[in-house]
Amino acid sequence: MPDNLIPEMQPKLHAALGEMVNAVATGYGSIDLIMPGVHKANGLRILQERWGIENHQVVAFGDSGNDIEMLQHAGFGYAMANARRAGKSVAGYDAPHNNEEGVLHIIDKVLESRSAVRLIRSRVRRRAAPGLLAWATADRGRCRRFYRAENR
Structure with missing residues (x-):
């Protein structure tokens, strides 16, 4: 349509x-x-409960109306540069266009932060599968790199 x-x-x-x-x-x-x-924020809540992650520790990316609840729920909700108006209105932060690897750009920035790295490492060791990071993303671009906590 x-x-x-x-x-x-x-x-x-x-x-x-x-x-x-x-x-x-x-x-x-x-x-x-x-x-x-039944929406993406609901799925995030389930993962957060399982792994003991607070809202302020969640980074989410969205570009359309089906991402609104997730962007509101996450402590760091990023609207992609190509996002619809509804997504941009609820997101607290802006990310570059998904065709320019906008999600990866923001993940790089988050992981470069010392406090974020400490936080992620402690959560991964205590609650999640070793070495695995979970990111909620609506980025339709191709992710060519994978981030593992043991490499940081």
């Missing part, structure tokens, strides 16, 4: 489906139908 028709279609879907689902623009010519309360 052309992106310019999505705002017109969302209220129609809401009228037809009521409160059963939320019609959320994802960009790229599509609309997600999401059950209330």
